[in-house]
Amino acid sequence: MQYHVEADFTHDAHACLLRVNDSGAVPAPRFFLGRTAEGDLLRFRHDLGQDARRALEAAVESHTRPGRSFDAPIDPAPYQEILARLAPVESTWTGPAFRFPIELPVPAGVARISEATAHVLHPFFEEWLSDVRLCQPMFALTVDGQAASLCCSVRQTSMAHEAGIETAAPFRGRGYAARVAVAWARAVNDAGRVALYSTSWTNEASRGIARTLALTLFGSDLHIS
Numbered sequence: 001m002q003y004h005v006e007a008d009f010t011h012d013a014h015a016c017l018l019r020v021n022d023s024g025a026v027p028a029p030r031f032f033l034g035r036t037a038e039g040d041l042l043r044f045r046h047d048l049g050q051d052a053r054r055a056l057e058a059a060v061e062s063h064t065r066p067g068r069s070f071d072a073p074i075d076p077a078p079y080q081e082i083l084a085r086l087a088p089v090e091s092t093w094t095g096p097a098f099r100f101p102i103e104l105p106v107p108a109g110v111a112r113i114s115e116a117t118a119h120v121l122h123p124f125f126e127e128w129l130s131d132v133r134l135c136q137p138m139f140a141l142t143v144d145g146q147a148a149s150l151c152c153s154v155r156q157t158s159m160a161h162e163a164g165i166e167t168a169a170p171f172r173g174r175g176y177a178a179r180v181a182v183a184w185a186r187a188v189n190d191a192g193r194v195a196l197y198s199t200s201w202t203n204e205a206s207r208g209i210a211r212t213l214a215l216t217l218f219g220s221d222l223h224i225s
Contacts (some may be wrong), residue, residue, distance in 0.1 A: 001218065002041060028045050031044060034222075092225075113139065151165045
């Protein structure tokens with residue numbers, strides 16, 4: 001879970017959240033709660049006051065039960081109530097977090113994308129062209145010379161990478177997403193990093209990819225901005 005939160009958000013020297021870990025400058029959520037079988041991991045945005053932090057810590061403790069489950073959404077209500085006292089809650093996100101296995105098959109028909117081969121991203125993935133260099137490793141499955149499904153590192157640190165997966169609408173339901181994800185995870189593993197994947201509880205398609213790949217569910221997390 002620590003690898004996951006550090007891949008998703010940048011931190012200051014005091015382990016406080018700063019921004020979403022990408023090329024933009026989007027502020028991190030005010031509160032992050034990651035729940036695993038071993039315990040809870042809390043992170044606060046750098047500008048959240050100590051009183052609010054103590055209240056959130058107390059709320060987490062009071063809502064933690066023996067034998068807690070992390071394979072279901074975390075109830076955001078107690079934490080939303082605390083944060084709403086300071087400023088309106090703008091967004092809430094909760095979802096499962098997975099890791100890929102170390103041993104993975106070699107998928108067929110998938111190629112690594114570089115700046116030299118980025119032309120295959122036309123026409124379905126043109127919005128990814130500016131990210132080819134930043135989001136390595138990047139893999140695509142092509143149909144008739146055009147990328148139909150894509151997987152790349154949308155968040156990364158020196159320890160772990162988070163997968164971003166997208167399949168163009170005309171090619172969904174054919175198993176392409178799983179194939180590009182396996183190719184990506186093999187490259188991440190070969191580089192000595194941990195390959196991670198997370199989604200929201202409401203995204204049935206993404207959760208279906210995790211089931212197809214038999215990914216290991218290691219926790220559930222909650223972000224509130």
